[in-house]
Structures are given as C-alpha cells and as structure tokens.
Amino acid sequence: MKLYNYFRSSASFRVRIALALKGLDYEYASVDLVKDGGQQFAAGFKAMNPAALVPVLDDAGTLLTQSLAIIEYLDETRPQPPLLPQDAVGRARVRAIALAIACEIHPLNNLKVLVYLTRTLGVSEEQRNAWYCHWVETGLQTVEAMLASNPLTGACCHGDTPTLADICLVPQIFNAQRFKARLDHVPTVMRIHQHCLTLPAFAKSVPALQPGAE
Ligand SMILES: N[C@@H](CCC(=O)N[C@@H](CS)C(=O)NCC(=O)O)C(=O)O
Structure with missing residues (x-):
C-alpha cells in the first residue's frame, strides 16, 4: 500500500x-x-x-x-x-462523534478555506484566526457534550479501545493546538486525547515524526 x-x-x-x-x-x-x-x-x-x-x-x-x-x-x-463497535447503536454513536469532527469542524478550517478567506476575501490574519478558533472551539464543545455525560465513554471515546471517533479526535486537537485555539473548556476531549497518545499507533503517527516534518 x-x-x-x-x-x-x-x-x-x-x-x-x-x-x-x-x-x-x-x-x-x-x-x-x-x-x-x-x-x-x-x-x-x-x-x-x-x-x-x-x-x-x-x-x-x-x-x-x-x-x-x-x-x-x-x-x-x-x-x-475492529475500528467500529460490534453493535449498530455503538457504530452510530462512534460515527456521529467522528462526523461531528470530520464534517462539522474540519471542512470550515481546511487550508483551501483559510487561503480563500485571506487571498480572495482579504480578511486579516487576525480575522482568519478568529474564524478558525470560533469553529474549532464551538465544534469541540459539541463533541465534549457528546462525550462528557455518556456512560459509553471510557478511556477512549467509546469504551476503552480506540475507534474511528478517536482517530478523528486526536488529529483535530493537534490542529487546534497549532492555531492556539482554547481547549480548557473540553476536559473530556483532552483526557481522551492524552490517553490516545500513550498508545503506540497514535504516538508514531503524529506530524512531527513523519518524513518532511518541519
Ligand atoms: N474530507 C476529506 C478532507 C481532505 C482534506 O481536506 N485534506 C486537506 C488536508 S487535511 C488538504 O488536502 N487540503 C489541501 C487544500 O486545502 O488545498 C478527507 O477526510 O479526506
């Protein structure tokens, strides 16, 4: 591959x-x-x-x-x-968390969107960063609410083993940290993020360890 x-x-x-x-x-x-x-x-x-x-x-x-x-x-x-739970309800929950990140947060803050804001619409760097932080902070607040009070949340987003939800969550946090977004309002998200990074599959996949990383 x-x-x-x-x-x-x-x-x-x-x-x-x-x-x-x-x-x-x-x-x-x-x-x-x-x-x-x-x-x-x-x-x-x-x-x-x-x-x-x-x-x-x-x-x-x-x-x-x-x-x-x-x-x-x-x-x-x-x-x-498996990266999805065995039961249909579990799969729906994991996909909902993954999509809350991949469809509701990430597309608004993708490179081409940020480039369009600055180069075509002429917004300042400060306004671009405000845009970025607004969507990531409110989007993660939603994810926090999905995780915080749900008994199905464990060490990971769904139970104690990683699923598609964790696979989406961790990269989004790296991105948020790069743009200095607020994260103190999402303690469950951050607890899961820290836990996932103790797992070798997550730890070896981080940006800094990839070829060409600056
Ligand atoms: N929904 C797509 C998103 C892919 C995507 O947005 N990739 C970004 C990097 S994270 C990209 O290639 N951006 C190039 C650009 O914006 O010009 C997926 O999940 O694969």
Whole structure:
C-alpha cells in the first residue's frame, strides 16, 4: 500500500493512525500542500484525486480517497482489530462523534478555506484566526457534550479501545493546538486525547515524526 499524504494534514493523520492500529505497512508518499504552490494541484496528483486533497491510499492499484471512506475500507478488508463497535447503536454513536469532527469542524478550517478567506476575501490574519478558533472551539464543545455525560465513554471515546471517533479526535486537537485555539473548556476531549497518545499507533503517527516534518 502507498499513502499519499502530508505530515501536517489531519485527514492524512487519521489514515496513518488507522493503518498503525491495524499493523499495516505502507509506503509514505509526501504531497507537500505548501511547496511549489501546493503539490496537491499537480496534474499527476489530481489525476488520482480530482478534489486535490490528501490523503489518497493506493491499495494494489485501487485508489481510495476521503479519509473516513478509506478507514472504513481498511476496516472491512482487514477487520482486526475492529475500528467500529460490534453493535449498530455503538457504530452510530462512534460515527456521529467522528462526523461531528470530520464534517462539522474540519471542512470550515481546511487550508483551501483559510487561503480563500485571506487571498480572495482579504480578511486579516487576525480575522482568519478568529474564524478558525470560533469553529474549532464551538465544534469541540459539541463533541465534549457528546462525550462528557455518556456512560459509553471510557478511556477512549467509546469504551476503552480506540475507534474511528478517536482517530478523528486526536488529529483535530493537534490542529487546534497549532492555531492556539482554547481547549480548557473540553476536559473530556483532552483526557481522551492524552490517553490516545500513550498508545503506540497514535504516538508514531503524529506530524512531527513523519518524513518532511518541519
Ligand atoms: N474530507 C476529506 C478532507 C481532505 C482534506 O481536506 N485534506 C486537506 C488536508 S487535511 C488538504 O488536502 N487540503 C489541501 C487544500 O486545502 O488545498 C478527507 O477526510 O479526506
């Protein structure tokens, strides 16, 4: 398998964690989102993913895009250890937490959105950061509410073993920390984040340890 990804990309980070949890080896192909005006816009890469977004997973010639679709594909084709609960209610809860991050927070703060705000709409860096912090802080407050009072929450988002929800949560926190967003209002989120980082699959997937990391 070959993973086209970028060390700082949180969607890439999700797939790296899933591959590591499943103990799967892969070739690391770096797509620098900043260098050369963004290597995601190169014709060769857009031929693989017309959306010009990382990650892309090449599994024996089959090209897969969208991190959550890739992770569910991996879970179906390499089922151990499972990344979703065995029961339908549990799966719905884990997917709801994952989507609260991947659909409600991340797209608003993606690189192309921030670039559009500054370069096309002309907002200042201060306004751009206010935009970023607003969406991540309110979005994580929702995730905190989903986790804090639910008895199904354990050391991880759902019980004591990592699922798709934790795979989305940890990269989002790294991103929030990079932009200096407030996180003191989400203690359960942060407790789970810290716990996940004690697990080797999460620890080895962090941005700073990837090829090309600055
Ligand atoms: N929903 C997509 C999001 C992918 C995505 O937004 N990737 C970002 C990095 S985290 C990217 O490639 N951004 C390039 C850009 O904004 O130009 C997924 O989960 O794979």
